Amino acid sequence: MRIQLRVNEQPVEMEARADETLLIALRRAGFRSARLTCGIGVCGACTVLVDDLPISSCLVLAPAAAGAAITTAEGMADDDPVARAFMEVNAFQCGYCTPGFVLTAKALLSEVPNPTDEEIRHALAGNLCRCGSYVKIAKAVRIAAASIR
Amino acid sequence: MTLDARITGRIEYAQDQAVEGMLHARILRSPHAHAKLVAINTAALPAGIVCLTRDDVADLEPLYGPMVKDQPIVARDRVRHVGDVVAAVAARTPREADEALDLIEVEYAELPGAFDPVEATGDSAPVIHEGLEFPPDLRPDGRNVCHRFRLRSGLGRDGFAGADVVVEETFTVAGAAHVPMEPHATLAYWADGRLHVITGTQTPFNVRRDLAALFRIPEDMIRVLVAPMGGSFGAKTFMRLEAVTAALARKAGRPVRTVLTRAEEFLTVNRHPARFHIKLGASKEGTFVAKSVDAWWDTGAYADCGPSVCTKGGYAAIGPYRIPNVAVDSRSVYTNRPPAGAFRGYAATQGVWASERATDLMADRLGIDPLELRVRNLLKDGDRFATGEVMKDVRFADCLKAAADAVSWSDGRTNKGIAVMLKGMQTPSRTGAALEIDADGRIVLRSATTDMGQRNEIAQRLLAASALGLSPGHVSVGPNDTDLVPFDTRTTSSRSTFMMSIAIRDAAADLRAKIADRLEIAPEDLVLDDKGAGAAGSPSRRLAFTALAGLRGDGSFVTPGGLDPDTGQGIASSHWHQAAAAAEVSVDSETGVVTIARLHTAVYAGNVVDRPGAELQNEGSTIFGIGTALLEGIVFDDGQVTNGNLSDYEIPSILDVPDFTYDLVEGGEHSHGLGEMAVPVVPAAIGNAVAAAGHLVRDLPMTAEKVVDAKAAR
Numbered sequence: 119m120r121i122q123l124r125v126n127e128q129p130v131e132m133e134a135r136a137d138e139t140l141l142i143a144l145r146r147a148g149f150r151s152a153r154l155t156c157g158i159g160v161c162g163a164c165t166v167l168v169d170d171l172p173i174s175s176c177l178v179l180a181p182a183a184a185g186a187a188i189t190t191a192e193g194m195a196d197d198d199p200v201a202r203a204f205m206e207v208n209a210f211q212c213g214y215c216t217p218g219f220v221l222t223a224k225a226l227l228s229e230v231p232n233p234t235d236e237e238i239r240h241a242l243a244g245n246l247c248r249c250g251s252y253v254k255i256a257k258a259v260r261i262a263a264a265s266i267r
Numbered sequence: 268m269t270l271d272a273r274i275t276g277r278i279e280y281a282q283d284q285a286v287e288g289m290l291h292a293r294i295l296r297s298p299h300a301h302a303k304l305v306a307i308n309t310a311a312l313p314a315g316i317v318c319l320t321r322d323d324v325a326d327l328e329p330l331y332g333p334m335v336k337d338q339p340i341v342a343r344d345r346v347r348h349v350g351d352v353v354a355a356v357a358a359r360t361p362r363e364a365d366e367a368l369d370l371i372e373v374e375y376a377e378l379p380g381a382f383d384p385v386e387a388t389g390d391s392a393p394v395i396h397e398g399l400e401f402p403p404d405l406r407p408d409g410r411n412v413c414h415r416f417r418l419r420s421g422l423g424r425d426g427f428a429g430a431d432v433v434v435e436e437t438f439t440v441a442g443a444a445h446v447p448m449e450p451h452a453t454l455a456y457w458a459d460g461r462l463h464v465i466t467g468t469q470t471p472f473n474v475r476r477d478l479a480a481l482f483r484i485p486e487d488m489i490r491v492l493v494a495p496m497g498g499s500f501g502a503k504t505f506m507r508l509e510a511v512t513a514a515l516a517r518k519a520g521r522p523v524r525t526v527l528t529r530a531e532e533f534l535t536v537n538r539h540p541a542r543f544h545i546k547l548g549a550s551k552e553g554t555f556v557a558k559s560v561d562a563w564w565d566t567g568a569y570a571d572c573g574p575s576v577c578t579k580g581g582y583a584a585i586g587p588y589r590i591p592n593v594a595v596d597s598r599s600v601y602t603n604r605p606p607a608g609a610f611r612g613y614a615a616t617q618g619v620w621a622s623e624r625a626t627d628l629m630a631d632r633l634g635i636d637p638l639e640l641r642v643r644n645l646l647k648d649g650d651r652f653a654t655g656e657v658m659k660d661v662r663f664a665d666c667l668k669a670a671a672d673a674v675s676w677s678d679g680r681t682n683k684g685i686a687v688m689l690k691g692m693q694t695p696s697r698t699g700a701a702l703e704i705d706a707d708g709r710i711v712l713r714s715a716t717t718d719m720g721q722r723n724e725i726a727q728r729l730l731a732a733s734a735l736g737l738s739p740g741h742v743s744v745g746p747n748d749t750d751l752v753p754f755d756t757r758t759t760s761s762r763s764t765f766m767m768s769i770a771i772r773d774a775a776a777d778l779r780a781k782i783a784d785r786l787e788i789a790p791e792d793l794v795l796d797d798k799g800a801g802a803a804g805s806p807s808r809r810l811a812f813t814a815l816a817g818l819r820g821d822g823s824f825v826t827p828g829g830l831d832p833d834t835g836q837g838i839a840s841s842h843w844h845q846a847a848a849a850a851e852v853s854v855d856s857e858t859g860v861v862t863i864a865r866l867h868t869a870v871y872a873g874n875v876v877d878r879p880g881a882e883l884q885n886e887g888s889t890i891f892g893i894g895t896a897l898l899e900g901i902v903f904d905d906g907q908v909t910n911g912n913l914s915d916y917e918i919p920s921i922l923d924v925p926d927f928t929y930d931l932v933e934g935g936e937h938s939h940g941l942g943e944m945a946v947p948v949v950p951a952a953i954g955n956a957v958a959a960a961g962h963l964v965r966d967l968p969m970t971a972e973k974v975v976d977a978k979a980a981r
Contacts, residue, residue, distance in 0.1 A: 150283055151276020153497070155448045156529055156913035163448055191276040201274050208879040211887060212720025213273025214448040214497030220274060243922045246913070248448050248498050249720050250887030252921045 121184045125149060126193025134180035140166070141175035144190065151191035151217040155246075162245030165218035166190050172218075172225045174244075189224075191217030200224045203262035204255070211249035219245050223259045232263060281467030281494035282452035282526045289454065290317065290357035292515055292525040293364040295371055296534065297346035297353055300382070300603040300906025301393065302375035304342050307354060311370040317357040317519040318371070324514055328481045333473055333505040335413055335570040337399050338606075340481065340510045346375070347395055347568035348605050349906045350534025357515050357523045380603035382905045384563040385542060387411040387602050395568065395601040405574050406832050411601040413566060414574030416581045418595035418835020420653040426557030426592020430548025434628040438545065438621035440967045441900030442565070443538040444911075445610060446918050447719075449497025450532050453508035455515075456522035462489045462513055467496040469504045469609075469717050470757040475749050477506050478513060493747040499719040500891070501609035502536055504759055505571060533911035537901055538610035539576055540565040543584060543621035547628075553635045555644045557592035560584040562618070566599045567606040573599035576607070578830060579691050580614030582839055583947070585653050586622045587663045587689040588644040593653040595835060603906045611891055612946030613760060615690040615844075620967055623686040623951035627958060637955065638671050638685055645687070652689075655836045658843070660935050663687055666847035666869040669930045670952070673867030674849040682854070682864075684955025686948045687847040691760075691840030692940070694828040698766040699753025700774045702731060703745075703819045708799070708812030710735065710742045712771070715755035716763045717747060721942055722880035723763055729876055730768050730938075734775030736795045753821065761844060761940025764876060768938040769824040778820025785818070786810060842937065845871040848892070848948035854960040856978055859971030861897060861957055866927040868892075870944035873937045884942045885929050892949025894919045900968045 121132045121143070134143040141164045144152050152175050155163040159174040166175045167189035194201045200223050203209070210216040219242065226233060226241040233241065238259045247255065272278040309318045321343045329343065330336040342353050354371055358364040381387035381395060388409050401407045406415045427433055453466040462482065468474050471491040479486040496503055508525045516523040527535065541564045548557040562581055566573030581597030610616070630637040645663045652658055667687050674683055701713040712731050716723045724744045732739040745751055756762075776790075783790040788802045795801075799811040828838030851865040868889050875881045898917045902910045910916045917923075931941070950967055957964050962977040 150279075153276075153449070155450075158912060158914055160913045161448070191274065194270065194275060196268060196270055198270070201270050202268065204274055205268065205271055208883060210271075210273050210720075211722070211883050212448070212496065212498045213271070213278055214280065214720075216273050217276040239921050243920050246448070246918060246920055248446050248500070248918060249883070250890030250919070250924075251883055252890065252919075252924050253886045254883065256921065 119181060121180055123183055123185060124187045126189060132180065136181055138180050139176055140178040140180045140183045143180040144175060149190045149192055153214060162218040162222065163215050165221050165245065167221050167225060170225060170228060172222045189221065191220060199265045200227065200262040203258040203265060207254050207258045207261060209251055209254040209258035211251050215245060215247045219247065219255055223262065227263055227266060231266060278495055280449050280497045281465070282449055284454045284465045284494050285524065286454065286456060286522045289522040289524050290359060290519055291361040291364050292355055292357045292512060292523050293361065293368055294352055294511065294531065295354040295368050297342065297349060297351040299346055299375050299377055300349050301378040301380040302346050303378060304344055304346055304353065305374040305376050308372040312367055315358065316367045317515065319355045319511065319515045319518055323518050328483060331477045331481050331506055331510060332570055333477070333572055334574045335399060335401055335405065337396055338569040340514050348603050349908070350531065350605050351568065352511060355511050355515050357519050380906050381411060382602055382604060382903065384565040384600035384602060387600050388598070395603065404832060412598050413570040413601055414577055414599045416578040416595065416597045416835065417833055418582060418593060418653060421592035423592060423594040424559055427546070427548045430556040431551040432629070432632055433546060433548045434625060434632050435544065435546040436625055436628060436965060438543045438624055438965050440541045440617040440620055442540040442607065443610065443895060443899045444533055444901060444916055445500040445502035447496065447498030447500060447502050450527040450529065451503060451507050451535060452526040453512045454522060454524040455509065455513040457517055460488065464489065464509050464513060465492045465494055466509055467494055467499070467503050469499055469719065469759055471715060471717065471747065471749050472754055473505055473757060474509050478509060481510055491749045493717045496719040500611040501613065504609040507535065529913065530911050533901065533908045534605045536571065536606050536608045539573065539607040539617065541580065541617040543617065545584065545621050545625040547625050549629055549633065551633065553633050553640050553643055555588055555590045558585060558590045560595040560597065562597040564597070564599045565602050565604060565607060567602060567604045569606040570599065571606045571608040573607065576614045580618040582654060582835065583615040583688065583690055584618035584622045586626065587646050587687055587845070589646055589650050590653060604903060605908065609759060611888070611943045613943065615688055615947040616895060616950065619686065619688040619947040619951050620954065624954055624965070627955045636680065638667065638676055641667060641687055653835065654830060654839045656838060660842065662845045662871040662932055665932050666845055666871060669869035669932065670847040670849035670867050673928055674851045674865045676849065680959060682956055682960045683849065683851045684952045684959055685847065685849045686951035686955060688947050690844040690947060692762045692765065692842060692844060693756060693760040694826050694838060694841045696756035696762060696766065697823070697825045698755045698770045699821070699823045700767060700770040701753050701819055701821050702774045702778045704812055704815045704817065706816045708816060710737065711745045712742055713745050713752045714767060715747060715752040716767060717758040721884060722877055726764055726877040726880055727767055727771060730771045731775060734772045735778065738797055741797050761942045764938050764940045765842065766824050768876065770822045773822030773824065774820045777822055778818060781818050781820060782815055785815060844939070844944050846944040846948050848945065848952035850952040850956040852953060852956040852960060854957055854962055854974060859974035861953070861969060861974060863925040863953065866925060866949070867929060868945040868948065869930040869932055870941050871939060872931040872933055872941050873935045873939035875931055875933060876938050881931055881941060885931060885945055888943050888945040889927055889929065889949055890919050890924055892946045893924065895946065895967060896950035896953040897969055898923065
């Protein structure tokens, strides 16, 4: 079936089966910053923002996202403060999980502009980084929060 | 500032590689741990599905493997583990390939299995491989043993006669999953009479060699391109999907890509479960007199690098100590479980766990401070290790002191633990690097170091730029293509920064000599800057880099060595990885929950090349150690993995990571790899802290249940 939605502020029409996930449909449409790792909503590598909320796109059927406004990491501007903070403190290694972390952090900061360390940790608990870049990821979120204020 | 492609997600990993006309592959796997493969019926497959079974590889070399040729591309007469490859299909879409798997009928006749590395060596255990040919340096002594490493120094086991106090204990370490966020992925196609393989691998030259042997073609008929990997941690070492994907592409006459599912990851390669029996003897004053190490490593259904794991883990379990009498018997044993292979912390994790817990048992018995006991027995510069090697550039005491100080060891040892280790690097090994001036006058580094997120490109650009006297922006790294890069043994064992730093310096000296020759000046008079080359004192002699295009400097570095498999004497490592950790914990004795209050790692880094990268690697390696210590263990029901998903198999999230500190201990002449230095010491330090809290744990991971039981057992 054909599904119409907005991705990164552009109208996109995707062809997807009714039983396909949003993740598979997005990747086929070229948005490959969302990635399949666990397939059960645990790891956050498939995170996209749906109407500004982070969701695991491996758990959402593509047709359910019809009409939604989706943000993927490809849509971030070069001056995005969260992305820049991740660059500044080298908050990534292999980079596979990075888009999901950045998007989750963006959603956190839009809701809680001045989060405590504990709030940062809890917000990021649904994203896994096997390279173990957590120390610098948390630092990046603190720096991003400060730069937005 | 342009955002890094790793942040925007535009980087293309192995799984993202695609070519025109590509088919998608899926693998049919055995549901049985051990069975005869009676019949395969593919008649129900629709047209357009390409299916690879044993009949399609009959013209190829039957078996492959990095150390023992024991693994078929697809099963021939038997399956040896749950998940063993029975057949593979390629279709236009992954879904069609998935659906095709259900249409293949396979008839099995189940056989008894072996699921424990000690029991598998017994006379009643089923024999898992028959008629294998082992290379001359392996010792397949005993049933299902693919290698037995033996080390003897001094009087060996007879040395215990001279000890006042002897402690002994059995320790185990569970199997673990690497869990790279990106699964294994390979694309293969045959074109222009050659095999092209684009793959996520740490070992492009091993893959090329093994493919050449399998397909019976010269190595130069094969081109291996390494794509960036979304993590590996040892999982993408040696042949994984390359052979089956290339064979499928050969049959299809089209490009084929294989990407594993998460469940398949747990059935493809894991960390070795291991069992250690350690015996340590000392004088009543606390001088080590004798030590014996008996180890059984479950290498699973195929040896992979198991023989090397039992060797390196065997000597790592001796520890960085002066011990006059040592005996090690370490066996790599086939079982009917998924293969075990290289894993971050390579064999040292298991050996150090057993060894350093035993060191604390001795400290307890003697009533000596565990730090004091270690320092008293540590190897120093000029001492001989049990392999006969004379130690140099020794930093064990520095690492231990830094770790102990960080947890205020001298203020009291309640709930605190400490650990120290020595770990070898791949030896012997060989590395080449080249620096070329391209048509635009830029310097291109040709290096086979593979990218799995360890920032090797940044470190190597810095090394090359510094050796040439240029700014890092003037140096780029060329594609990782076996057609273009000089030979390098592989990107493993934290060897790349050490080996490449020397090879790149050598290549830079060669390039400088060639440029000087072009300028007709002595190399010592050559001055390079980002615009070009000149001569000191004669400003008229100058050439732009574009005028030097095509010049190439070659460099190499080779380390000799290796250990005798019967005596353990020789050169284990061209230099030693050295690290220590200290932990302070609290243990809830009702629930068994361990909370880390303080954790510090101190790792010998030599000269740090890329500080952010060095920090990231050590932070990541510390967190890996926390996972191994408290969370991670594959649970088997005989041959079946029962927790093969990321809900039941937990890797550390940010909530599992306490605040921790670390030192990158600098000094010496060289740069050292430090991607896995903290992994082995962190579980041992935490385990010793948990023991100091009254729970004498013997088995990793220290799950809450085991911690509670360890209290009861005391």
